[in-house]
Amino acid sequence: MxxxxxxxxxxxxxxxxxxxxxxxxxxxxxxxxSSVERTNDAYVRGQVTTIAPQLAGIVAEVAVQDYESVAEGQLIARIDDRIFAQRVAQARASLAGQKAALANSQQQRRSSVAKIAANEAAVKSAESAFETAAANLARIQPLARQGYVPGSDLDVATRQNNQASAALDQAKAQLEVSRQDLQTVIVNRQTLEAAVDNAEAAVNLAEIDLANTRILAPKAGHLGEVGVKLGQYVQAGTQLTSLVPDVAWVVANFKETQLAGMQVGQPVRFLVDAFGGLEMTGHIERFAPATGSEFSVLRPDNATGNFTKVAQRVPVRIRIDPGQPHMADLAPGLSVVVLVDTASAPDAAAVAAR
Known part of the structure; x- marks a missing residue:
């Protein structure tokens, strides 16, 4: 017992x-x-881009399929471009008309300059005629007062002098009119030049719209599910598909109590669930400037009610070391388990490359 x-x-x-x-x-x-910090709150991330048109129209061609690999600039889909091609032709015709009007303005300016020269010559001729009539009147007036010439000659000389004076005034007025006409042509030319610039901008906009009927891959990568169908009417901003470039990294959400000793450039090991726990390596690239709760839509308000302290998590971005097996198979969203030895020294090359 x-x-x-x-x-x-x-x-x-x-x-x-x-x-x-x-x-x-x-x-x-x-x-x-242990100096090794571990978290399973970690995922592969990537620059997932939503592909959408900038124009509304009927889809005339879908050149890709779901999950297809595409190169930069490769055609994804095409919107019926007939209307946009006609808009380009219309804009170019309007530009040609504005350029013709501008060329006509240049011709009008040359004509106005020629008229000014002709009117200046007419003024000189009128001045000469007036001087002759005035001199003739000056000779006849004393002779008429002394009775050496009849009064009719004095009247004729006076009328000729008055006519020459009026002709001179008319010539000067015509010269001023021609000068004002030239100024009007110059001012109108500025308006026509602005109209040409506006027409050129309209052509550029129409050509941009025509080019935007072809939806191209902004960079190389893999497509997600292609949701657009041939003959479908799409609006500007309609999601056609998603593009995942061949660039990935890991974001690990460590508790704030795990961050002591972590530094940029420290080596990282992570296990990929999708590859049966395959171990891969990387380096810490940077830390988030705030905890995840600060970026949430509904931020917690700890100033109300009872308070229970909860360890916050800080996102840590990890650069994946190149040249590893299965690098091309790392898809954004995959779960991983991250391990960081906080006692390890940072890699100087990794710090410089961040």
Missing amino acids: RIFRSLGTYVALFVGAAGVLLALYAWRLPPFA
């Missing part, structure tokens, strides 16, 4: 010690403390 009692005591002590050791291991307390 005493033996069984002793055996039960030993079992109880063993169970108690095992429980204590298990708790110490779970909380990573001595003697199980």
Whole structure:
């Protein structure tokens, strides 16, 4: 009886010690403390781009299929471009008309300059005629007062002088009119030049719209599900498909209590669930400027009600080391388990390459 009692005591002590050791291991307390921090709140990320048209129209061609690999600039879909091609032709015709009007303005300017020259010559001729009539009147007036010439000659000379003066005034007025006409042509030319610039901009816009009927891959990568169908009417911004470029990284959400000792450039190991726990390597590239809760739509307000402290998580971006097997198979959204040895020294090359 005493033996069984002793055996039960030993079992109880063993169970108690095992429980204590298990708790110490779970909380990573001595003697199980480790410099390796681990999290399974980590995922592969990538630049997933939504492909959408900038124009509305009927889809005339779908050149790709689901999950297809595409090169930069490869055609994904094409919108019926007949209307947009006619708009380009219309804009070019309008531009040609504005350029013709501008050329006509140049011709009008040359004509106005020629008229000014002709009117300046007419003014000189009128001035000469007026000087002749005035001189003739000046000779006849004293002779008429002395009775050497009849009064009719004085009247004729006076009328000729008045006519020459009026002709001179008319010539000067015509010269001023021609100068104002030239100024009008110059001012109108500025308006026509602006109209030509506007027509050229309209041509450029029409050509951009025509080019946008071809929806192209902005960069190389793999497509998601292609949701557009031949003959479908799409609006500007309608999602046609998604493009996933061949560039991936890992975002690990560590608790704030795990960040002590982590530095940019430290080596990282991560296990990819989709590859049966295949181990891959990388380096810490940067830390998020705030915890995940600060970026959430509904931020918590700890100033109200009862408060329970909850360890926050900080996203850590990890650059995947190149040249590893299955790199091309890493798809955004895959789950991974990340391990960081906070006692390891940062890689200087990784720090410089971030």
